[in-house]
Amino acid sequence: MPESPNPANSPGSVEPAQKPLTAIPTLAQTATERKTVAVSSALERIRRTHPRSSRIPDKTFALLILLTGLSVFAIVVFVAWELVDKSKLSLHQFGFSFFWGRDWDPVNDQYGALPFIYGTLVSSFLALLIAVPLSIGVAVFITEMCPIRLRPIISFLVELLAAIPSVIYGLWGVFALAPLLREYVEPFLAKTLGWTGFFSGPMYGIGMLAAGIIMSIMVIPIISSITREVLTAVPQSQREAVLALGATRWEMIRMGVLRNARIGIVGGIILGLGRALGETMAVTMVIGNRAEISRSLFAPGYTMASVIANEFTEATGDLYLSALVEIGLALFLVTLIVNALARLLVWTITRGQTGRASA
Amino acid sequence: MNRALRVLFCIFTLSSGVMAQTTLNGAGASFPNPIYQKWFSEYHNLHPEVQVNYQSVGSGAGIRQVQAGTVDFGASDGPMTDEQIASSKVKVLHVPTVLGAVVPAYNIPGVSQEVKFTGEILAGIFLGKITNWSDGTIAKANPDIKFPNQNITVVHRSDGSGTSYIFTDYLSKISSDWANTTGKGTSVKWPVGVGGKGNEGVAGTIRTLPGAVGYIELIYALQNKINYGSVKNASGQFIKASLESTTAAASGVKMPADFRVSITNPPGKTAYPIASFTWLLIPTNPADKNKGKLLKDLVLWCLDSGEAMVSALSYAPLPKEVADKAKDAVKQQVK
Secondary structure, eight states: OOOOOOGGGSGGGTHHHHHHHHHSOOTTOOHHHHHHHHHHHHHHHHHHHOTTOOSHHHHHHHHHHHHHHHHHHHHHHHHHHHHHHHTHHHHHHHTTHHHHOOOEETTTTEEOOHHHHHHHHHHHHHHHHHHHHHHHHHHHIIIIISOTTTHHHHHHHHHHHHHSOHHHHHHHIIIIIHHHIIIIIHHHHHHHHGGGSSSOSOOOSOSHHHHHHHHHHHHHHHHHHHHHHHHHHSOHHHHHHHHHTTOOHHHIIIIIIIHHHHHHHHHHHHHHHHHHHHOOHHHHHHHOOOOOOOSOTTSOOOOHHHHHHHHTTTOOSHHHHHHHHHHHHHHHHHHHHHHHHHHHHHHHHHTTOOOTTOO | OHHHHHHHHHHHHHHHHHHHOEEEEEEEOSTTHHHHHHHHHHHHHHOTTEEEEEEOOOHHHHHHHHHHTOSSEEEESSOOOHHHHHHOSSOEEEEEEEEEEEEEEEOOTTOOSOOEEOHHHHHHHHHTSOOBTTOHHHHHHOTTOOOOSOBOEEEEEOSOOHHHHHHHHHHHHHOHHHHHHTOOSSSOOOSSOEEESHHHHHHHHHHHSTTEEEEEEHHHHHHTTOOOOEEEOTTSOEEOOOHHHHHHHHHTSOOOTTOOOOOSSOSOTTOOSSEEEEEEEEESSOSSHHHHHHHHHHHHHHHHTGGGGTGGGTOBOOOHHHHHHHHHHHHHHOO
16 A cells, blocks of 8 residues: 555644644634634645645545444444344243233243333432532532633542442442431431332432432543533623623523533433443442332332342353343433433434534 | 673563463352462462462352353352353362351340251241241241241342351252242342341341341351351251351252252261352363363362361362362363
């Protein structure tokens, strides 16, 4: 293959194109705009100096990218096929009633997935309920209102939350959060909101509520860092324009920033939801692991990921193993459905709108 | 030139040394993992040509892998069932190695004494029939302790484990109610309570939850200095679990030829009632004769010199007669 003299491969050749640009920064220009200009002018230079560059690297590149793109498809299909194949026995035995069966009894080989599906959905929803307002608040504070010196510290702390291993969250949940919930939070909730039925019954500390709170803490860094990026991408001119119309700071953030960034924020929430649905270790340690559906959030519950992690290593019977794999299949389907619904939500929000700051 | 030759020679001798080493692969129970690792590394020091790679993937996975013949030996906290033996491609010998015990741990506000449990009390609590520490059945067994009016919260293992198997096996023998409704297994449908992951999860929940009672491995309780209660055995004695009383549990039991025996609730006067063997699963007719020979020597060594090391790691050693019987079986049955 002839060596192509394509200067786009060497970063050195892009730099001279950037130099004059950095010399003329205007206040209104955001970082993104500057980058776009830099890249397009670099491309222009290449076209001018090398009008007939070889097409072979281009084709190879296209093929490679196609392969990487298709690999995602292949992985998903492979996982789905494997899950269906390995859960055949259980699919055959229980049919679709597996998905709404409430009984999980390995000793008598009776398996139903509903308590786990319920636990996964409720704990994830609870996590989002707590994490979404908090993370958006954190992101708005960091980008819009935070004193410049505090900004890197808070950003660092938020990212630190993401770096803590989930088993540490779990231990913290057992030893610190659960007693706190049992002593103070749950009695308070039972007294004020007990009439709803969501906050009643014996208080163990561990249970669905603890799982939701732990997960929300784990999800916050994901949602807030994506939201922060999206908010930073909103052009400064938007803010200035809204302020110039006489808006207060709150109105500026609401209309000028959050409105423009909402597609990206929803994207961040979807990613956070994905994390919550699949979270295993920390949840297992605090959820109480009881395969029952109860209205009260104080009661212990169980999630799909937890039951697989808990019981797979010691499962012996063929049907038992098959049922556990089918739980995996159920988790796969639930994730698929939830993601599809979230996409639908994004689509309804953004219909007829140009995704200005959806980066 | 000379130097290059010497280097080549060195490489040759080194690689031949590596090639002469045989690796035995094992997988299974996590409960005996610390002592197995200790044994296998000691054995490797004595016999550098044998390297044992043991993975503590859980009893269930150990049984599956030895059935499929993907490992040279397996290990399990519960004996293989008749169906598992029937469906297995590989015929195995159960070799008991050490003993484990399961103890009741509790957190009762205002009670610092050692609580005495009977089988009736434990079954009642875990079935959800005894729900308060002030219950008369508990008071009767502990006349000198004043129990508070405190609700009981049951804490059990959420992960499938040999510990749960031993405990539910004991409850099944004690209470026909338990045997009929819940049964025994590494994971069961617990009538009441919350699940903690691992010994640490159960112990942690008990520690922070007033009124909680659960069961943990004796080793874990000893190593972490957790208080636990004594349990009434079949001859009416309240026995606190210790390495001696656990070994005693195995002494009074009639050992069947295939070693698949449950020793919960044994007859001995000094026996602790919630104990069990853990087994190595050794293929009796290994495909690789050389490996089979090495494995046989290894197992015999474990049952002989190995048993002397177990107490240091808080495992209960086999009674002498059981170890001797196991050695004979290995010598005769493993080809």
